[in-house]
């Protein structure tokens with residue numbers, strides 16, 4: 001077995017430091033080492049997006065990255081996107097518009113959508129569908145996911161306007 | 165009292181009961197990443213299990229050498245059939261009355277079959293050790309075609325005594341499992357012979373897989389000190405799992421606790437009992453440590469619970485005017501290496517005998533032959549109630565084929581054959597009693613909503629334009645009218661492993677007027693915690709927001725048969741209403757005592773009991789709840805609790821009318837769904853928001869199946885679609901927006917008139933998408949083409965019809 005590697009990460013604002021085998025995937029480091037079980041494993045071949053997290057400002061399928069490759073990175077998972085007392089607009093919108101059923105895809109969906117709306121704050125329905133195509137859902141048929149994301153975008157924009 | 169001034173409307177709305185689009189209570193944890201799924205469970209000292217699986221579809225096992233694996237640091241055990249045999253656990257009974265190897269006993273029968281179970285410190289070490297187990301195979305001839313199988317000399321199941329009966333009667337051949345016959349063969353054949361018109365077709369519903377986003381898994385923990393076994397798992401039927409584990413292991417049932425935590429979608433995949441569950445239990449007993457097993461996606465698609473694989477040969481007889489006079493169907497059912505179908509015991513082909521659909525067909529005959537092949541076992545109801553999807557696909561294709569033969573409009577052909585409203589309860593030729601329906605009203609509403617006549621005119625114009633070289637796109641109009649049969653079911657004819665298919669609810673009202681209710685079912689995304697509280701709110705007059713719903717823990721929940729086949733609302737929902745009514749009956753006595761009147765002089769009104777004729781004199785349910793705990797009432801026990809076990813008198817029969825409008829590019833074979841209209845009648849509607857969500861989801865799974873999703877094998881029995889690269893799951897990009905609509909025909913025998921909806925859109929959706937594809941080519945001479953209609957197959961159809969010039 002090759003030597004373990006020294007990994008330092010900032011996850012949801014907290015510094016983390018540990019030794020990991022070079023082959024350890026980021027998703028398992030998050031789930032099993034750091035007990036952040038929000039991101040899920042739905043396929044481990046980069047197709048489903050259930051494992052989506054934000055690494056240095058980009059949404060990444062964490063089943064496809066070794067934790068050693070993320071050394072030094074800032075990582076945000078669903079657990080870092082809102083708190084029970086202060087849900088993010090997307091978290092609220094998914095509930096309000098029934099954008100989830102079994103909830104297994106939801107952390108990845110909301111994480112990806114968070115980034116999507118940062119990159120494109122006023123997406124069309126088509127842009128949302130295209131921008132979310134890396135995240136699979138087996139339950140909802142996407143219609144209410146799209147609705148949730150568009151509603152959250154509207155809410156975020158309205159709040160921004162009000163602040164200006 | 166503040167209550168006084170509230171209007172009846174406000175009081176009703178405050179309950180968030182039946183009919184309210186109540187937001188889901190589950191969502192707060194899910195949206196924050198705080199769900200608790202099986203793979204999230206982490207117990208102290210927990211080990212990880214992983215399977216050595218067969219690369220061959222049919223082979224003899226010459227030897228298994230685990231020494232190198234056992235020598236690896238971190239490996240705790242390697243289990244083979246030899247280790248399980250002394251415990252009698254190397255084979256297990258299936259739900260279909262067959263048995264299945266837990267670990268390969270001398271041979272393997274499908275690719276991906278479980279050969280050895282490695283237990284190690286963590287998932288990485290377990291995976292390393294799997295690679296180190298040396299298995300020597302001698303390959304055997306592979307059979308992947310059920311028709312070939314019935315002719316072959318190759319004996320797949322050497323463990324079965326030649327000539328001996330199977331679980332469902334005589335076996336005709338060593339690879340034959342059962343014949344199941346329903347209806348009147350003689351008369352049907354006579355009708356066919358004398359018919360003015362007979363349409364015939366072989367309709368194949370290909371093999372596919374439910375593929376929920378979360379795969380199957382379990383964590384077993386044997387506490388040797390207390391003699392208690394706890395199993396967390398992806399179980400759609402936790403109570404049945406407890407009973408099965410007890411029967412298999414000999415551990416007494418009270419010492420077993422089965423917990424289904426949050427489940428990441430089921431769709432039938434999580435009904436069965438899989439070798440992984442058994443092996444994690446044995447491994448925990450052997451090692452004394454908790455053992456986790458979670459399959460990966462490839463294992464999921466290759467080994468746990470395929471669906472369909474029905475070859476349905478049909479003949480439909482009619483008059484020249486289109487009145488159907490008889491239906492004949494012979495199905496060859498490919499069950500794979502073991503018969504592990506999840507059907508009620510007396511129904512080896514599920515409810516395939518609903519295949520007369522929504523039509524008044526005077527005589528019919530159905531025979532199903534189950535066959536072994538070198539494919540994975542399963543045959544689960546993928547978002548359907550026991551082969552209903554196959555049945556409805558069959559009849560809805562046959563209707564179209566008949567329409568072509570008669571050269572009539574398929575919508576009109578349906579209309580003249582529908583069971584009329586005044587015929588309900590309707591006795592079908594194949595033995596069911598349809599409880600209620602109003603098909604003509606639903607059909608007219610659907611056709612008007614899509615401007616059906618206009619669509620046909622547009623389509624005719626398109627054909628002209630295509631012939632004139634003005635467009636390369638054809639237009640298809642897919643129609644479907646389906647009747648489902650759900651809510652299994654009456655104990656008199658429905659059981660699984662001898663367990664009657666009732667369900668249950670237990671309610672405790674707390675002194676302050678809130679409550680907890682526990683059910684024998686388990687949600688996998690359907691939102692039970694939300695909807696069952698709504699049923700109860702309307703029954704007992706306490707706000708849904710004050711009612712906790714709990715399921716899935718066999719130590720706390722009453723016994724029930726679980727969630728699949730759209731049975732939760734028809735059965736457990738009924739139990740909930742009935743238990744609520746028991747609460748209400750006791751509350752009535754308490755109220756009468758408090759109001760100092762006779763029991764019969766008070767009546768229930770939304771959230772209170774009022775004195776008849778004097779509505780200003782009342783006790784709210786909240787007040788009554790408190791009184792139940794603080795007053796000594798003569799002749800009434802303290803407390804306010806109830807339990808109900810509900811044995812449904814009949815199934816429920818939801819129905820619906822769907823229309824799909826599709827454009828097909830004949831040069832690329834790409835279909836584009838322009839419009840999809842879905843009218844569902846699921847009886848009383850509990851939560852319209854959730855119903856709509858179920859319809860969207862079911863239609864999308866239908867789209868997947870109709871337009872590309874399949875478990876395909878090559879001739880050597882290799883699975884060709886083992887990852888999400890090849891196994892089609894639609895993304896947001898391919899999925900259209902759906903228009904939903906409804907009519908309401910309450911079930912006459914269900915306490916609140918509800919019928920269930922989760923599976924309707926899948927049952928109706930698959931034929932609707934498929935009919936649209938077929939219909940696009942009707943003007944060019946196509947009668948029928950098999951699913952899945954992926955781009956390549958559609959292109960081939962266009963090519964075959966000479967549309968590529």
Ligand code: FES
Nearest residue numbers: 042043044049063
């Ligand atoms: S688990 Fe990472 S994409 Fe599916």
Ligand code: FES
Nearest residue numbers: 101105137138139
């Ligand atoms: S909500 Fe179940 S997979 Fe998306």
